[in-house]
Amino acid sequence: MAAEEASKSMVEQVHESLNVWGFPHGPVDLGFGAINLEPVIMAWVVMILIAIFTVPPTRNMSLKRPGKWQLMVEELYNFLKGLVNENLDPRKGAGLMCLIFTLFLFLLFSNLWGLIPTMMSPTADLNAPIALAVMVFVLSILLGIKYKGVKYFKHFIEPFFFFLPLSILEELAKPITLAFRLYGNIYAGEVLIAVLLGMFHFTGTVLGGFIPSVIWYAFSIFVGFIQAFIFIMLTIAYISQAVEEVH
Numbered sequence: 001m002a003a004e005e006a007s008k009s010m011v012e013q014v015h016e017s018l019n020v021w022g023f024p025h026g027p028v029d030l031g032f033g034a035i036n037l038e039p040v041i042m043a044w045v046v047m048i049l050i051a052i053f054t055v056p057p058t059r060n061m062s063l064k065r066p067g068k069w070q071l072m073v074e075e076l077y078n079f080l081k082g083l084v085n086e087n088l089d090p091r092k093g094a095g096l097m098c099l100i101f102t103l104f105l106f107l108l109f110s111n112l113w114g115l116i117p118t119m120m121s122p123t124a125d126l127n128a129p130i131a132l133a134v135m136v137f138v139l140s141i142l143l144g145i146k147y148k149g150v151k152y153f154k155h156f157i158e159p160f161f162f163f164l165p166l167s168i169l170e171e172l173a174k175p176i177t178l179a180f181r182l183y184g185n186i187y188a189g190e191v192l193i194a195v196l197l198g199m200f201h202f203t204g205t206v207l208g209g210f211i212p213s214v215i216w217y218a219f220s221i222f223v224g225f226i227q228a229f230i231f232i233m234l235t236i237a238y239i240s241q242a243v244e245e246v247h
Contacts, residue, residue, distance in 0.1 A: 039125035111224030144242030
């Protein structure tokens with residue numbers, strides 16, 4: 001217990017020493033309720049970075065002589081489009097591409113943003129993964145009703161009606177596991193980086209964390225990519241289960 005408290009205190013000290021921007025830690029009362037401002041600010045920064053990444057190469061697109069930036073964005077889009085078309089009818093999947101592309105970029109940028117010293121990942125705060133998971137959950141239900149109508153609810157009672165409670169629990173487990181898988185991996189990565197910085201006091205306080213374990217940073221980058229990919233794959237899978245007819 002004492003070791004756990006000491007580790008928690010060390011992590012808090014590292015976060016405080018890296019907080020050169022003066023972001024308030026913990027909930028702040030804004031009059032209409034308490035809110036943690038740091039992940040909100042970071043989410044807006046990530047959205048600005050995504051706009052900077054995607055807007056310039058898509059404004060003057062060229063078919064004859066596309067630039068490297070344009071090709072990179074196009075290849076990423078085509079990669080995600082291939083995943084969607086493998087799991088969905090292309091006519092149904094076409095309308096989802098804007099969501100899938102934007103969601104993947106937001107997750108990827110958010111996961112990696114916290115690896116920059118003095119910054120944090122928006123997805124390292126539980127509110128963001130829960131909001132995204134609930135959005136995917138509600139969207140899959142709405143699309144299922146759109147394409148199947150009342151037949152969408154048929155799978156809740158198949159093959160027998162007494163499976164209804166289990167089917168409901170299975171559906172409710174989807175957004176919970178989707179959110180906590182993302183949050184747990186990204187938050188754990190940031191805590192371990194803070195622990196590593198706390199082990200080298202000079203590195204964490206004077207150099208702003210620019211000399212932590214290179215190996216762990218490389219692994220965290222890998223995890224950031226993988227978690228964004230898994231979230232997108234599960235999103236496509238959930239929507240596919242909701243809209244496609246089972247044969």
